[in-house]
Amino acid sequence: MRQNKYFWGEMHTFDDSYFMKRALQEAQTAFAKNEVPIGAVIVMKQQIIARAHNLTETLNDVTAHAEMQAFTAAADFLGGKYLQDCTLYVTLEPCQMCAGASYWTQIGRIVYGASEAKRGFKVLKTTLHPRTEVVGGVLEKECGAILQRFFVEKRNLN
Numbered sequence: 001m002r003q004n005k006y007f008w009g010e011m012h013t014f015d016d017s018y019f020m021k022r023a024l025q026e027a028q029t030a031f032a033k034n035e036v037p038i039g040a041v042i043v044m045k046q047q048i049i050a051r052a053h054n055l056t057e058t059l060n061d062v063t064a065h066a067e068m069q070a071f072t073a074a075a076d077f078l079g080g081k082y083l084q085d086c087t088l089y090v091t092l093e094p095c096q097m098c099a100g101a102s103y104w105t106q107i108g109r110i111v112y113g114a115s116e117a118k119r120g121f122k123v124l125k126t127t128l129h130p131r132t133e134v135v136g137g138v139l140e141k142e143c144g145a146i147l148q149r150f151f152v153e154k155r156n157l158n
């Protein structure tokens with residue numbers, strides 16, 4: 001009998017929202033560091049092989065988006081630069097830079113939470129790799145709420 005890969009014990013279902021919750025935990029870590037709370041994980045065969053969050057303030061580097069950190073960590077873990085068998089889960093729709101980087105990784109799938117109406121790759125029509133499948137809006141509310149909370153708190157500090 002084939003094992004059902006989507007169940008781990010009886011408690012967890014390995015679906016898109018399960019992994020998006022892990023990405024949200026990364027966003028929370030970013031929040032605690034006073035970074036814009038965006039988190040990402042990369043999953044291969046139901047296993048998280050990389051987790052990352054936005055580090056643009058900490059590293060003083062505008063390219064230190066969660067996705068960029070995650071691509072590097074995943075390639076390092078796999079010992080190869082291509083991520084064809086992987087899925088990127090990210091709490092916010094990737095920007096042009098990250099979508100562009102995803103092209104070079106040939107990543108199999110991108111799942112994002114909240115949409116980014118101004119700088120998202122969709123509105124800017126950034127080309128993804130032809131084999132990259134995209135799913136948006138997974139835990140959209142939660143992913144958007146943490147960002148809103150961050151900017152409200154920031155504003156109150158000023």
Ligand SMILES: [Zn+2]
Pocket residue numbers: 065067094095096097098099
């Ligand atoms: Zn980005």
